[in-house]
Structure formats: C-alpha cells, structure tokens
Amino acid sequence: MAGQSASGLLIAGKDTSLPLKDISVEAEVKGYVLGLQSTLKYCNDSPDPVEVLFRFPVEQSHAVVGLTAVIDGRRIRAEVREKEEARAAYDDAIASGRSAAFAEEKSGDVFSISLGNLPPQKEAEIQLQLVGELSIDAEGGVRFSLPTTL
Numbered sequence: 822m823a824g825q826s827a828s829g830l831l832i833a834g835k836d837t838s839l840p841l842k843d844i845s846v847e848a849e850v851k852g853y854v855l856g857l858q859s860t861l862k863y864c865n866d867s868p869d870p871v872e873v874l875f876r877f878p879v880e881q882s883h884a885v886v887g888l889t890a891v892i893d894g895r896r897i898r899a900e901v902r903e904k905e906e907a908r909a910a911y912d913d914a915i916a917s918g919r920s921a922a923f924a925e926e927k928s929g930d931v932f933s934i935s936l937g938n939l940p941p942q943k944e945a946e947i948q949l950q951l952v953g954e955l956s957i958d959a960e961g962g963v964r965f966s967l968p969t970t971l
Contacts, residue, residue, distance in 0.1 A: 883953030
C-alpha cells in the first residue's frame, strides 16, 4: 500500500490500516453548492498504542472547512496555524504521550490528518465538513457522487 495514495485510517510506518467501523454522511445541495459532513469511526483493536494517519480524497472544486477528531473520548478541533508551528505543536504533544491531530493537503486531491497516539482498544472518530461547487453537465443539470473511498 503506497502511503501517499492509500485512503482510510493508516498505521504510521506500516502497510496496514484500521478497519472502518461506522460511517454517517449528510449532504445538502443548494443550487450549485454542496455541503457535506462525514463522521467516520475506527477502533484500534491491537494491544498497543499506534500512531495513525487518515487520508481521504478531496475533489479539486471542494475544500475542507471543518475538522474534529475524537480520540478515546477527547475532542480535538482543527485550528489553522502556520505549517511549521502546527507540526511543532503536534510533535510536542505526541512526544509527551498526548493525543493530537495535524492536517495538511498532501497533493491536489488528497487531504491527510495525523491523529497521533490512538490507545489500544480505543476509538478514533473523524468528523469533517467539506463545501464545494458542483459542475454543470451538458444539459444544464448538476450531479453529485459520493466517493466510494472515504
């Protein structure tokens, strides 16, 4: 599994991922604008804590506007910072054994979230909100397709 192209909740430094346990998606279309909210739940079934990365595809015409990670009941909300400052805060939290999240756009169509330490037998829940402009087809209509890899 190539780290940059794989989607889902991936274990850092390994060729494995955690299975998706539950998903809910709400979508709202107003004219040519889409609002999408997804909640994805995963569980670390291993006996050890793992550092996890969540990668998911984002259409070129869409943007992530909200991100919350819930790790073992602890809610972490996204906060926009300069990349270097955000990475340093994430690294400090992980080094001291705390949970943390670090998100960045990896390429034009993949968004990546480092969730840090997920304790053994505990859940990670990722809530993300996206907005986007729907394209107009040849007949003047719009179409929305939910990606099959979330």
